[in-house]
Amino acid sequence: xxxxTWPHGTDWLYEAATGTYLPLLRVLxxxxxxxxxxxxxxxxxxVLAEQLSHPHFQQGLILHLNQRILSARTDERYFFRIKETxxxxxxxxxxxxxxxxxxxxxxxxxxxxxxxxxRLEENGALELLTCGATHGYFPLLGYDENIRAQVExxxxxxxxxxxxxxxxxxxxxxxxxxxxxxxxxxxxxxxxFERAGIEEILSDAGVEFxxxxxxxxxxxxxxxxxxxxxxxxxxxxxxxxIEIEEEIGVLPEGRKNPCEVYYVQSQLGSGKxxxxxxxxxxxxxxVWSGILGYPGDPYYLEFHKKNFPGGHRxxxxxxxKVDLGKKQLYDVEKIEDRIENQATHFVxxxxxxxxxxxxxxxxxxxxxxxxDAELFGHWxxxxxxxxKKVLQKLERETTLQLTTASEELDKRKPRDVIxxxxxxxxxxxxHQVWLSDKTAWTWKLVYECERKFREILSLYFSPMEEHSESxxxxxxxxxxxxxxxxxxxxxxxxxxxxxxxxxKDYAERRILEHTSSFQQLIAFAGKILRHLPLETQExxxxxxxxxxxxxxxxxxxxxxxxx
Numbered sequence: 326x327x328x329x330t331w332p333h334g335t336d337w338l339y340e341a342a343t344g345t346y347l348p349l350l351r352v353l354x355x356x357x358x359x360x361x362x363x364x365x366x367x368x369x370x371x372v373l374a375e376q377l378s379h380p381h382f383q384q385g386l387i388l389h390l391n392q393r394i395l396s397a398r399t400d401e402r403y404f405f406r407i408k409e410t411x412x413x414x415x416x417x418x419x420x421x422x423x424x425x426x427x428x429x430x431x432x433x434x435x436x437x438x439x440x441x442x443x444r445l446e447e448n449g450a451l452e453l454l455t456c457g458a459t460h461g462y463f464p465l466l467g468y469d470e471n472i473r474a475q476v477e478x479x480x481x482x483x484x485x486x487x488x489x490x491x492x493x494x495x496x497x498x499x500x501x502x503x504x505x506x507x508x509x510x511x512x513x514x515x516x517x518f519e520r521a522g523i524e525e526i527l528s529d530a531g532v533e534f535x536x537x538x539x540x541x542x543x544x545x546x547x548x549x550x551x552x553x554x555x556x557x558x559x560x561x562x563x564x565x566x567i568e569i570e571e572e573i574g575v576l577p578e579g580r581k582n583p584c585e586v587y588y589v590q591s592q593l594g595s596g597k598x599x600x601x602x603x604x605x606x607x608x609x610x611x612v613w614s615g616i617l618g619y620p621g622d623p624y625y626l627e628f629h630k631k632n633f634p635g636g637h638r639x640x641x642x643x644x645x646k647v648d649l650g651k652k653q654l655y656d657v658e659k660i661e662d663r664i665e666n667q668a669t670h671f672v673x674x675x676x677x678x679x680x681x682x683x684x685x686x687x688x689x690x691x692x693x694x695x696x697d698a699e700l701f702g703h704w705x706x707x708x709x710x711x712x713k714k715v716l717q718k719l720e721r722e723t724t725l726q727l728t729t730a731s732e733e734l735d736k737r738k739p740r741d742v743i744x745x746x747x748x749x750x751x752x753x754x755x756h757q758v759w760l761s762d763k764t765a766w767t768w769k770l771v772y773e774c775e776r777k778f779r780e781i782l783s784l785y786f787s788p789m790e791e792h793s794e795s796x797x798x799x800x801x802x803x804x805x806x807x808x809x810x811x812x813x814x815x816x817x818x819x820x821x822x823x824x825x826x827x828x829k830d831y832a833e834r835r836i837l838e839h840t841s842s843f844q845q846l847i848a849f850a851g852k853i854l855r856h857l858p859l860e861t862q863e864x865x866x867x868x869x870x871x872x873x874x875x876x877x878x879x880x881x882x883x884x885x886x887x888x
Contacts, residue, residue, distance in 0.1 A: 339389040344703030347426050352713045363716045364727040368454040368495040371482040375876040383436045393423040396635030411654045412639045418657045443487045452729040455483040457497040462759050462817035464502035467775040469521045474884040476530045481879040492731045493534040499750035504594030511768045522591035524599040534600040538750035542581045542603040584682040584690025586739045608694040619667045620705040668714035759820040770840045800853045807846040814839040
C-alpha cells in the first residue's frame with residue numbers, strides 16, 4: 326500500500342475493487358436475495374487480502390469513488406450543454422453506478438470487502454482459495470523451502486482474514502514442477518540437487534487440490550490407479566514394497582479427460598498426492614478471448630479509450646481491429662439482450678461438453694472454467710452481469726449442478742493417478758514468460774538473496790548462538806522483515822511486466838529496491854550475530870521497511886528452514 330498511487334500503485338487496486346470485487350459481491354448477494362444458490366470459487370491472493378484490509382485502502386477507495394462520482398456528474402453537465410444525448414445518458418449511468426457502489430461499500434459491507442466474502446462462503450455461495458504468498462513462480466524458485474514459505478505464508482494469511490485455512494490453492498500462473506534433479510537455470514554450474522514435486526510441498530502443508538492447464542494435463546503420464554484403502558500407509562505409496570491387490574479405473578492409453586479429477590504424483594519422490602482440476606479449453610476461449618469470445622462483442626464497453634479529464638469510458642468495442650479514434654459511442658440500453666443470448670450460449674456449451682463426456686465415458690464429469698477475476702467487470706465491464714445470468718441458467722438446468730472443488734472431492738475421490746510435466750498456463754505452456762534473456766538478471770538476484778537467507782538462518786537457528794533478550798528480539802524482527810522483502814522480490818509479476826513491456830521500468834525499480842532492502846537487512850542481522858550494535862540510521866531503515874512492506878504479520882522463520 327506504500328509504493329505509489331499512479332500510474333502504478335494503489336490506483337490499480339481501487340480500479341480492481343470498483344470494477345470487480347464490489348460488482349461480484351453485488352451479483353452474489355442479488356442471486357441469494359432472488360432465491361438462487363450460487364456456487365463460485367474465488368481466489369483471494371494473500372497480498373490482495375492484506376491490501377483490502379488495510380486502513381489506507383478503505384479511506385483511499387472512498388476518495389476514489391468520490392472522484393468517479395464527481396467526474397461523472399461533471400461529464401453529464403457538459404454533455405447536456407453540448408447536446409450529446411448518448412454520452413449524457415452514459416454519464417448519468419456512471420454517476421448512478423459509482424454512487425451505488427459507494428453505498429454498498431459504506432453501508433452494506435461496512436468498508437470490509439473481505440468480511441463479505443467470508444460471509445458468502447459461510448452461506449455456501451462460494452469457496453475461497455489462496456495462492457502463493459506473493460505470486461512467486463514456484464517452478465523457478467531456488468530451494469524447496471522458498472516454495473514452502475510461499476505456501477505456508479499464504480495459508481496463515483488466509484486463516485487470519487477468513488477464519489480458516491483454505492483446502493485448495495491456485496498455483497501462481499499454474500506453474501508446476503515434478504520431483505527431479507534440478508539445476509540452476511541462470512548459472513553456469515552443473516551442480517544438480519534433488520527437488521520435491523510441487524504436490525509434495527502442498528501435501529505437507531495440508532493443501533488438498535490445485536488447478537492445471539488442459540495442455541499440461543494432456544502431456545501428463547498415467548502412473549497407476551488408487552490402491553485399496555487398506556493398502557494406503559500414511560498417505561505414502563511404495564509400489565515396490567506394497568502388493569497391489571485392487572486397481573480401480575485404470576486409464577486407457579491416450580488423452581486425459583479434462584472433465585475428470587486426478588491425483589498428481591511425481592514418478593520419483595515420496596509418493597504424496599494432491600488432487601488436480603484442469604481448465605476446460607472450449608469454455609475458456611469463449612470468455613478469455615477478446616477476439617473470438619464474448620468480451621469482443623462490438624456493443625460492449627471499450628476498455629482502452631477514456632474521456633479526458635474524468636477518465637470515464639463512453640465508447641464501445643465496435644471492432645477489435647479498429648483504431649481507438651474510430652470507436653463508436655457506447656449505448657447502455659443496447660447490451661442486455663446480448664448478455665442474455667451469450668449467457669444462454671455459454672450454458673449450452675457447458676451442457677454439450679458434459680453430455681459428450683458422458684456419452685464417451687459413461688460417467689458424470691465436472692467442468693472447471695477458471696478465469697482471472699479482473700476479467701469480470703474490470704476488463705470486461707459487462708462480465709458480472711453475464712456471470713449472474715449464467716449462474717441463474719445453470720441452476721435452472723435439471724441436467725447440470727453447480728458445485729465447488731471441495732464439494733466434488735468430498736462427493737467422489739479421484740480414481741486415477743497421473744504424473745504432470747513441468748510447465749504453466751503461460752505462452753508455450755513453459756517458463757518463457759518469466760525466464761528469458763530479458764529477465765535472467767532478475768533470477769540471479771533472486772537466487773543470490775535466497776542463498777544468503779539460507780545461510781543466515783542456519784546461523785540464527787544454530788544452538789551455538791546465544792543472544793540477550795533484546796538482541797534476540799531485534800534479530801528476529803530484522804530477519805522477519807528480510808523474509809518479507811525476499812517474498813516480494815520473488816513475485817512473478819515483475820518478470821511478467823518486463824516480458825510484456827508493461828510497466829517495465831516500474832518492475833525493474835521494484836526488483837532493485839527489494840533486493841537492496843533485503844541485502845541491507847541481512848547486513849544488519851550479521852552485525853547482531855557478531856554482537857555489534859546497530860546505528861540509529863540502521864534502526865530507522867528497519868522501521869521504514871516495516872512501514873512500506875509490513876504485510877504478513879504471522880510470518881514464521883521456521884518455514885525457511887532446510888527441508
